[in-house]
Amino acid sequence: MRKAIAILLLAIVGYYFINVFIHMPFGEKREGVGKYYLENTVKETGAANVVTAIVVSYRGFDTLGEVTVLFLAATGLGAILFGKRGEKRRLQGASVIVKTTSMMLYPMVVLLGAYVFVHGHLTPGGGFQGGAIIATGVLLMFMSYRHFNVSHNALTWIESLAGLTFATVGLIGLALGTTFLQNFLPLGTPNDLVSAGIIPIIYIAVGFKVGAELTGVLDNMLKTIR
Amino acid sequence: MLYYIGAISLILIGMYAVLTKKNLLKIVVGLSIVDSGVNLLFISVGYVKDATAPIFSMPSLTADKMVDPVPQALVLTAIVIGLATTAVALGLVIRLYDHHKTLNINKIRQLKW
Numbered sequence: 599m600r601k602a603i604a605i606l607l608l609a610i611v612g613y614y615f616i617n618v619f620i621h622m623p624f625g626e627k628r629e630g631v632g633k634y635y636l637e638n639t640v641k642e643t644g645a646a647n648v649v650t651a652i653v654v655s656y657r658g659f660d661t662l663g664e665v666t667v668l669f670l671a672a673t674g675l676g677a678i679l680f681g682k683r684g685e686k687r688r689l690q691g692a693s694v695i696v697k698t699t700s701m702m703l704y705p706m707v708v709l710l711g712a713y714v715f716v717h718g719h720l721t722p723g724g725g726f727q728g729g730a731i732i733a734t735g736v737l738l739m740f741m742s743y744r745h746f747n748v749s750h751n752a753l754t755w756i757e758s759l760a761g762l763t764f765a766t767v768g769l770i771g772l773a774l775g776t777t778f779l780q781n782f783l784p785l786g787t788p789n790d791l792v793s794a795g796i797i798p799i800i801y802i803a804v805g806f807k808v809g810a811e812l813t814g815v816l817d818n819m820l821k822t823i824r
Numbered sequence: 825m826l827y828y829i830g831a832i833s834l835i836l837i838g839m840y841a842v843l844t845k846k847n848l849l850k851i852v853v854g855l856s857i858v859d860s861g862v863n864l865l866f867i868s869v870g871y872v873k874d875a876t877a878p879i880f881s882m883p884s885l886t887a888d889k890m891v892d893p894v895p896q897a898l899v900l901t902a903i904v905i906g907l908a909t910t911a912v913a914l915g916l917v918i919r920l921y922d923h924h925k926t927l928n929i930n931k932i933r934q935l936k937w
Contacts, residue, residue, distance in 0.1 A: 604843040619828045625873035632892035648878035652897040671908030678915040
């Protein structure tokens, strides 16, 4: 009975979805804001990666809000799981092969994450992706070493400083220019590592912040089974 | 067109899981399937035939041979938020399991529909 109602409901939702999307052109050239960004991004921001320029520069304020949401989610998860010490479970430690390999891989993974967020304005990548890669490296260590610990104080400091950097850069733009997150550094030549003004600074800050937050989330989750 | 249908079916499959499954973990999995479906739908809206990623890494790339960057930027945001909400949902599930010692929503009386 419940399944029939669910299927009926989904059929109605699906019908309206299809009805809307049957009129959307697929794979055709777009006019409007996307075209504007593609034609003017390199001129206006100096970033080769248009998506990065939109996320950090044109929609930078939105990204600040997003970082705040992520921070709230990480803190909220900590609050939800606060004081929970899970029942002692006998977790078997990983084998020597896994331990040695992850010991060797861990610095590489962190390095890759750093590379991805430092080159966010040149290649596909950026702060969010790089931070997520770093958190994966920490997860690898968590899974192979049962007593691998991260310092919560250090995570909090990294998070706060990175968030502060983002807001400060935005406020400097407000003080020197006209708007919040206004670019105040020289643009440089596109496709250079040091180019695009404030975009790399902000994305590096975002990378640190996301990496620290996701590590905190993993740590909170894993604490429940220790 | 096929991309739209695929993404919409992902959304519907996820919603079906949310509506009919009794295990809380499966409901969270359903939510993240909806999430992926929405992201795919956005990306396919921005697709342009025979175009490449919107990155000017080579001089030979021109603006009229690139896909729409706006949906990609929005999806970048959506993925991160989806991850955060999934983490919070799983935290709540852990807490509910502690309290009721079960994940079946029929046995957790306040969650029945």
